[in-house]
Amino acid sequence: MRYAHTVEQVRAAEAAAMAALPDGALMQRAAAGLADAVLDLLGTTGAVYGRRVVLLVGPGDNGGDALYAGARLARRGVAVAAWALSDRVHQAGLEALRSAGGTVLDGPPPVRPDLVVDGIVGIGGRPGLRADAVAALAALDGVPVVAVDVPSGVDVDTGALDGPAVEAVLTVTFGTYKIADLVDPAAQHAGAVHLVDLDLELPPAPVEALQAADVAALLPRPPVDAQKYLRGVVGVRAGSATYPGAGLLSVGGADCGMTGMVRYVGDDLVLRMVQAAHPEVVGPGRVQAWVVGSGSDSGAEATLADALADAVPTVVDADALAFVSPHGDNADLILTPHAGELARMLDVERAEIEARPLEHARSAAERYGAVVLLKGRHTLVVEPGGRTRVTTTGTPWLATAGAGDVLGGLIGALLAAGLAPFDAASVGSWVHGATATAASAGGPITASDVARGLPGMMRDLLRESTP
Incomplete structure (x- = not known):
């Protein structure tokens, strides 16, 4: 550390x-x-x-x-x-x-x-x-x-x-x-x-x-008597007919091997895409964590409400961020805005967020009573009270469409596997950046490249930390 x-x-x-x-x-x-x-x-x-x-x-x-x-x-x-x-x-x-x-x-x-x-x-x-x-x-x-x-x-x-x-x-x-x-x-x-x-x-x-050894120590490991439900189930409510790729990429991040099951609930077109790419993903049912908002378009408010009704930890991204109530019961939420989205949440100019990201991320964590992950070159993860983790992994090539969708899914999987919101957000951000760097090898990448690389990155981390 x-x-x-x-x-x-x-x-x-x-x-x-x-x-x-x-x-x-x-x-x-x-x-x-x-x-x-x-x-x-x-x-x-x-x-x-x-x-x-x-x-x-x-x-x-x-x-x-x-x-x-x-x-x-x-x-x-x-x-x-x-x-x-x-x-x-x-x-x-x-x-x-x-x-x-x-x-x-x-x-x-x-x-x-x-x-x-x-x-x-x-x-x-x-x-x-x-x-x-x-x-x-x-x-x-x-x-x-x-x-x-x-x-x-x-x-x-x-x-x-x-x-x-x-x-x-x-x-x-x-x-x-x-x-x-x-x-x-x-x-x-x-x-x-x-x-x-x-x-x-x-x-x-x-x-x-966080450094690699810290991340490896925090990654959840299944017990010797593990079965799929005990390992955690993560649900994804993302994507729409307008933005089907957001749902597919969110599932790609969630389907990283860290949980026993991934569920998808949403648009029929997205569901068909998900089933074709991830045949192990199933439909509605009980979950230990939700990922909502990416590409949800006009359905974001209803999608968020349905997820919050389950009273489980939830990653809230993109369109759904506009419907999170300040000062609500948000202790189990992880809000994942970029600078423009945080500017709208705090009613300030984007340039102010970019000039003072730590100050505004801390302000948002206090205002919303939730863990806030502010995406950027050095992503910030802040919990109410001001404790902060900075992500120093990553590559400029990670600034690509869909990367945030993959990140949200990954964090949701870590939540479902048992990590607390602050740890899930900061570990997920570190792994996401490290995976992008490895996949890039100094050149261009897509969000799909990052999703495909997640299991291997975590496997390497777990292997190196095994006694």
Whole structure:
């Protein structure tokens, strides 16, 4: 699991660690990890001796981390120059850099560097960048940037952007992941994220990101005396004469092997398509979870009402989202909007959702009293109270028609198999993204490709976690 903490949590943990360590020890650990990451990045294209690195240094501790890391790089033969963007830079770090052979600039470097280290502002900085920092970055445009802790200019605790921000190829973060390292749009500026462990004592994190081992541990396994009804039955009410493919793809996601049975209830045309593609799928009957809404068109309201009458956990997608009552008894619901659908649910502009997805997903979870899965590059799963999981699997090729239908069916299967809504949504999202990446292999995919790949992906996860 990757855990992302708030600025307040990190500062408290760092203060406790510094009280127990010699003065400056924590910064030296951070600088050592930063220097190693920079050396690794430089070394991917050849020897590091003689390579040029410019440190953009601001007044905070991130500037100190950059300067001490620069001193280590200089001792390894890297030509390091610090461009100070403040009169109040870390003096001890500056002296360490000079002693190691580094230089100090008061403007753009005379020779274009191989790499820039962003030590402009730290986790306490306000969103956006000052004009001098924007100008410095413009002067170095096109040079790869390594961000210290977080890209300067992002909103660390929300992942939002409010003005210009550094765009890094690598972010070296310390002690724990920061929310901006994982949550878009800030995470899009972070590039790859490398964690340097500082052995901090941290409280529970408000934001998490599942990893393969976590997903494998959460996947339901049938007992030795399993029979099909005990393994769970998932029902799908999706598709219509207008959108038959949505029903077929929803069933494709649900028919992933994680339950004992899949039922389909809906349009006769869709039923014939489902029976042709999935002969094991049966008709109406009792279920442990429902999947409703995808492609339901004008029948969405009635479809949702019929599903909710069974009082079982339900995945609500697409057309049916408009008929979920705020502040209702929605504890067993998983709502799966994209940004446009969530905008309509909250009566805001889509651009607001995309600018502050975490804030709005949390608002929706509170308003509706349900787990909300906000689809995106880094999908967010939020439960009332604010606990959040970020999905970091996936590929841009997954932005294809029908992918959300497959996801809804998969989550419904995990619900029927026994997972709680928060786990079902976050595990389903992770598996969906990982399956798409594997199926893509770097090229185009369709939603059907993802549905076909689900059993194999989960089989691999289960096999790797078997003692």
